[in-house]
Amino acid sequence: MDRTAARAQERTRSGKLLKRWNAPLAGYLFIAPWLLGFLVLQLWPMIQSMYLSFTDYSLLEAPRWIGGKNFSAIAHDRLFYNSLKVTFLYVLTSVPLKLAVALFVAMLLNRKIRGISFYRTLVYLPSLIGGSLAVAVLWKNIFGIDGFINQVVTVFGITPKNWIGTPSTALGTLVLLSAWQFGSAMIIFLAGLKQIPSEMYEAASVDGASKTRQFLSITLPMLSPVILFNLVMGIINSFQMFTSAFIVTNGGPMNSTEIYALYLYNKAFGTLEMGYASALAWILLVLVAVATSINFVVSKYWVFYESERG
Incomplete structure (x- = not known):
């Protein structure tokens, strides 16, 4: 009897824990398309752009790190x-x-x-x-x-x-x-x-x-x-x-x-x-x-x- 009650209590606890996880999980699933688009199409290009701003890059060759020379050149442009x-x-x-x-x-x-x-x-x-x-x-x-x-x-x-x-x-x-x-x-x-x-x-x-x-x-x-x-x-x-x-x-x-x-x-x-x-x-x-x-x-x-x- 004690084992049965313990199992029932464990199942109840597991069910509550599952519901607690399911609520935010459902929300994340709904926003997943937007979140994926933001990460791939906005955040990642912004990070790349930040990196490229410190490089000499012509699309034809690999980026070459030059530090703040681009910003220095802009100041005199x-x-x-x-x-x-x-x-x-x-x-x-x-x-x-x-x-x-x-x-x-x-x-x-x-x-x-x-x-x-x-x-x-x-x-x-x-x-x-x-x-x-x-x-x-x-x-x-x-x-x-x-x-x-x-x-x-x-x-x-x-x-x-x-x-x-x-x-x-x-x-x-x-x-x-x-x-x-x-x-x-x-x-x-x-x-x-x-x-x-x-x-x-x-x-x-x-x-x-x-x-x-x-x-x-x-x-x-x-x-x-x-x-x-x-x-x-x-x-x-x-x-x-x-x-x-x-x-x-x-x-x-x-x-x-x-x-x-x-x-x-x-x-x-x-x-x-x-x-x-x-x-x-x-x-x-x-x-x-x-x-x-x-x-x-x-x-x-x-x-x-x-x-x-x-």
């Missing part, structure tokens, strides 16, 4: 500083413009009018193909010397201009292309606008607040967390922008649009300086991390959260 200048100029102009356009369109589409769902779909459609090669080629043709823009300005007696072939205007065409791709930010702004209680606007109207005052005192503060999210994502994406610059201008003219990611690409696959390009990639990671951190630190002075009310 004129084209590196030019790409930084172009990138910061692009980020500082394209991100605010894109957010402003996205917010403006979101406010227009937030109105209760007939067929608004159709209009929202129509406005968002270009963003579905916004980052494709086809759009970049189309944009190049629009701003080309014989493109649509020059055909329009000719009608008004304005002399046609090579917009993408002139250093003073080439980067502006890429900024306009970025602003045209406002769909994702617009959808997020629209969702945020729908979360603002209508009673707040009604109370402000009763108090005699104008539309401008309502926008500044209600819409922007209540929408500030969404603005922060779109701002951070916009900065990250702008620092990594490549396709538009590669297809539309290919860094020209006179390196005026050679944005950081394009310069990195040219070093990696143009001159086969893969170690040098790896060092550039890690510098880009640091730049994005610093920019993101600054945004989060500064956000406490202008971002309003619902939990802070009262």
